[in-house]
Amino acid sequence: MTAFYAIIPSRMKSTRLPEKPLKDIAGRPMVVRVAERALASGATDVIVATDHPDIVKACETYGVKVVLTSENHPTGTDRLAETVTKLGLDDEAIVVNVQGDEPLIPTAVVREVAELLAAHPECEMATAGHPIEDIEEFMNPNVVKVVRDAQGNAITFSRAPIPWPRDAFREDKTKLPDGLNPLRHIGLYAYRVKFLKRYPHWQQAPIEKWESLEQLRALYYGVKIAVAVLPGALPAGVDTQEDLDRVREVYAQGKI
Incomplete structure (x- = not known):
């Protein structure tokens, strides 16, 4: 099995669901539930990276490793860069970024992106x-x-509809043409530590600025990104009270 670390960036900045990381799910804070999922994926170690002392306290209460980071990181990737430096991880180590608001994330998918990166040393x-x-x-x-x-690596990411089926859409824009097979990107990433250390030193890419997609910075500076194709969507994360209620019901029914 591929050795990898799971790091969970966690902040208190949610406006739609204040103090989201600390919301109770079946007797434990959400950030702890996410850490449990990450550990079940087979990660060598699981670490929460946060800028808030209340999240630190919650993690320590339940024995979850936690690193207190700066409040000023512009992206979650920058927060991970500080974390891997503090942990002293080897440059070739693999880190999976597990979002702190996804307590239903399938453990197999976390492991799959780590194994994909391990299988592609060029990425x-x-x-x-x-x-x-x-x-x-x-x-x-x-x-x-x-x-x-052709190698399964990303050419680009966009909020626009790509690839644009020009000729097919001249005839009918009400349905996807046969054979187009567009892919929706899922915001789950595995990184090599050496990439995370370099990323904060790169200026924001023009295409990243316009699309508001930080992974475009990596492509802009020549980084190769391997892309796994999953059979379907992952369970939705928690952004609202309605989402939280849905997740609590899943845990209450013992479906996870």
Whole structure:
């Protein structure tokens, strides 16, 4: 089994669900539940990276490793860079970024992106996507799309509908043409530590600025990103009280 670390960035900045990381799910804070999922994936170690002392306290209460980081990181990737430096991880070590608001994340998918990166030494990142099935999702700018090359690496990511089926859409824009097979990007990443150490020193890429997609900075500076294709969407994360209620019900029914 591939050796990898899981790092969970966790902040208190949510406006739709204040103090989101500390919300109770079946008797434990959400950030602890996410850490449990990450550990169940087979990670060598699981670390929460946070800028808030209350999250530190919650993690320590339940025996979850935690690193207190700066409050001023512009992205989660920058927070991970500080964390791997503090931990003294080897440059070739693999780190999976598990979002702190995804307590239902399938453990197999966390492991899959780590194993994908381990299998591709030419890549410094790995991520995942799944097929887009309908035209509304394809056209939605809140749905990030990814296009892969012949080796399964990312060519680009965009909020725009890509690849654009020019000729087919001249005839009919109400459905996806047969054979298009667009992919929705899933925000789950594996990194090599050496990449994380370099990333904060790169200036923001123009395409990253316009698309508001930080992974485009990596492509802009020549980093190869391997992309796994999953059969379908992952369980939704927690952004609202309704989401939290849904997740609590899953735990209450013992479905996880």
